[in-house]
Amino acid sequence: MFSAEMFTGFGSAIGGLVVMWAMFQQYTPPQLQQHVERYTHKLVNLFNPYIRIVFPEFAGEKLKHSEVYMAIQNYLKENATARAKWLKADAVRDSSQSLILSMDDHEEVTDVFEGVKVRWSSNKTTPKNMSLSFYPMTEDRRFYQLTFHQRHRKLITESYVKHILTEGKAIAIKNRQRKLYTNNPSQNWFGYKQTKWSHVVFEHPATFETLAMEPNKKQEIMNDLKKFSEGKEYYTKVGKAWKRGYLLYGPPGTGKSTMIAAMANFLNYNVYDLELTAVKDNTELKKLLIETSSKSIIVIEDIDCSLDLTGQRKTKEKGEDDDDDDENDNPMKKMEKEEKKGSKVTLSGLLNFIDGIWSSCGGERIIIFTTNHVDKLDPALIRRGRMDKHIEMSYCCFEAFKVLARNYLDIDHHPLFTTISGLFDKTKITPADVAENLIPKSNNEDPEIGLRNLIQALEAAEELEVRNKAEEEARAKAKKEEQEKKGNGEMEEVKEIGKSDKK
Ligand SMILES: Nc1ncnc2c1ncn2[C@@H]1O[C@H](COP(=O)(O)OP(=O)(O)OP(=O)(O)O)[C@@H](O)[C@H]1O
Numbered sequence: 001m002f003s004a005e006m007f008t009g010f011g012s013a014i015g016g017l018v019v020m021w022a023m024f025q026q027y028t029p030p031q032l033q034q035h036v037e038r039y040t041h042k043l044v045n046l047f048n049p050y051i052r053i054v055f056p057e058f059a060g061e062k063l064k065h066s067e068v069y070m071a072i073q074n075y076l077k078e079n080a081t082a083r084a085k086w087l088k089a090d091a092v093r094d095s096s097q098s099l100i101l102s103m104d105d106h107e108e109v110t111d112v113f114e115g116v117k118v119r120w121s122s123n124k125t126t127p128k129n130m131s132l133s134f135y136p137m138t139e140d141r142r143f144y145q146l147t148f149h150q151r152h153r154k155l156i157t158e159s160y161v162k163h164i165l166t167e168g169k170a171i172a173i174k175n176r177q178r179k180l181y182t183n184n185p186s187q188n189w190f191g192y193k194q195t196k197w198s199h200v201v202f203e204h205p206a207t208f209e210t211l212a213m214e215p216n217k218k219q220e221i222m223n224d225l226k227k228f229s230e231g232k233e234y235y236t237k238v239g240k241a242w243k244r245g246y247l248l249y250g251p252p253g254t255g256k257s258t259m260i261a262a263m264a265n266f267l268n269y270n271v272y273d274l275e276l277t278a279v280k281d282n283t284e285l286k287k288l289l290i291e292t293s294s295k296s297i298i299v300i301e302d303i304d305c306s307l308d309l310t311g312q313r314k315t316k317e318k319g320e321d322d323d324d325d326d327e328n329d330n331p332m333k334k335m336e337k338e339e340k341k342g343s344k345v346t347l348s349g350l351l352n353f354i355d356g357i358w359s360s361c362g363g364e365r366i367i368i369f370t371t372n373h374v375d376k377l378d379p380a381l382i383r384r385g386r387m388d389k390h391i392e393m394s395y396c397c398f399e400a401f402k403v404l405a406r407n408y409l410d411i412d413h414h415p416l417f418t419t420i421s422g423l424f425d426k427t428k429i430t431p432a433d434v435a436e437n438l439i440p441k442s443n444n445e446d447p448e449i450g451l452r453n454l455i456q457a458l459e460a461a462e463e464l465e466v467r468n469k470a471e472e473e474a475r476a477k478a479k480k481e482e483q484e485k486k487g488n489g490e491m492e493e494v495k496e497i498g499k500s501d502k503k
């Protein structure tokens with residue numbers, strides 16, 4: 001039926017059209033091109049009974065992932081992916097190792113709602129001026145397109161879209177895997193997905209039940225968190241951004257990081273572990289915050305070590321700009337200096353981050369700082385209102401020990417508990433050290449071995465404390481004696497001078 005000549009003719013016709021289109025794009029002024037495109041569009045619309053709705057991936061100047069887009073993505077993943085032929089394997093779902101599949105770019109699927117058939121397609125556009133960009137994929141704009149017959153306009157725009165959003169959000173909650181995010185250095189923000197945060201599945205096993213601390217204090221924190229998470233109306237009523245700041249402070253090994261994990265598990269929130277040293281400046285800090293989702297905990301660990309934020313709201317360093325002219329002449333020198341200066345996040349930048357205008361974008365965020373040296377922090381950073389609750393994580397008490405004994409040895413009582421309780425009154429030991437002593441070295445090990453290890457450690461710690469105290473006292477005594485001796489010597493000298501004056 002089809003001859004080789006026909007194919008050749010058809011091929012050359014297509015080829016001709018392509019060449020014409022390329023020439024049109026190359027030689028026609030952009031304004032004329034826009035006109036032609038607009039009128040072609042109108043002409044097609046005149047005969048086309050189908051309506052299209054476009055849902056772009058990013059909302060508001062590409063700052064934030066659109067929630068609608070995400071809901072559609074979830075809905076299609078769950079409901080329509082099975083019918084798509086071009087699929088994208090996004091990730092592996094934690095322990096079950098099953099692939100998460102979604103529609104690939106330019107793929108199309110159909111969906112049926114109350115007997116009406118609609119078409120969904122996944123598309124992307126690359127802005128023309130970016131086609132020669134160094135990072136060709138950087139500015140890709142993805143969107144979903146919904147197409148349906150105009151006679152179903154009311155049903156689709158009023159009921160179907162609403163249905164998709166509700167379903168999509170419900171699916172997201174059902175499949176919600178909590179994530180642990182860390183910020184990428186900004187030189188990696190460009191590229192295919194432009195991600196400012198990398199994530200892994202958050203699977204920390206710590207809970208408030210396994211957290212060793214004084215029970216009343218623990219309950220108070222849990223109540224506080226619960227009140228916060230249920231406080232949407234309250235925050236709206238008093239006109240405050242729906243966020244809460246916690247400062248966790250205490251010596252190493254007292255459970256600050258463990259507490260954060262327990263909080264995340266308690267509230268079912270994501271965790272954003274913000275590494276401040278990888279943030280170049282305040283603008284980057286803002287961008288990172290905008291990309292965090294609600295229902296999340298933003299953590300800055302060891303705030304005192306992260307940056308030199310203490311004490312100064314970025315007073316310009318002396319001589320910072322002294323040799324600017326020199327730098328202009330020598331780019332190598334400039335780069336070297338930039339590198340030395342490192343991060344330029346300032347205290348005021350961080351304060352804005354916490355309670356400035358940016359922190360009110362979206363809600364339900366908890367911000368946690370941890371530190372080993374609370375006294376080193378600038379009071380402006382930790383004043384109430386910014387850090388609403390200060391929690392001291394301190395040495396292990398007997399009540400906290402009982403939690404660890406239950407965690408590690410599965411026991412609630414033991415005759416050795418009395419001895420241990422007495423020792424806790426006399427000495428300081430961190431929960432991390434207690435845990436280390438209690439951990440059984442083999443399966444079915446007698447719990448008494450762990451308890452005896454702990455007693456030994458407590459006695460050793462007590463002995464050390466007594467010895468240190470005695471040494472300190474001896475040093476103080478020696479210093480006092482020396483001062484007295486020196487004072488006596490000076491008195492003698494004064495007397496001698498007095499005598500010679502009389503003569
Ligand atoms: N209060 C606690 N309850 C239960 N386990 C604890 C507690 N404190 C410490 N641990 C145990 O000790 C280990 C170290 O604790 P964690 O990392 O939470 O301490 P940290 O206070 O964050 O220390 P650092 O100041 O060095 O960061 C944890 O893995 C945990 O097993």
Ligand SMILES: [Mg+2]
Nearest residue numbers: 256257258301
């Ligand atoms: Mg820690």
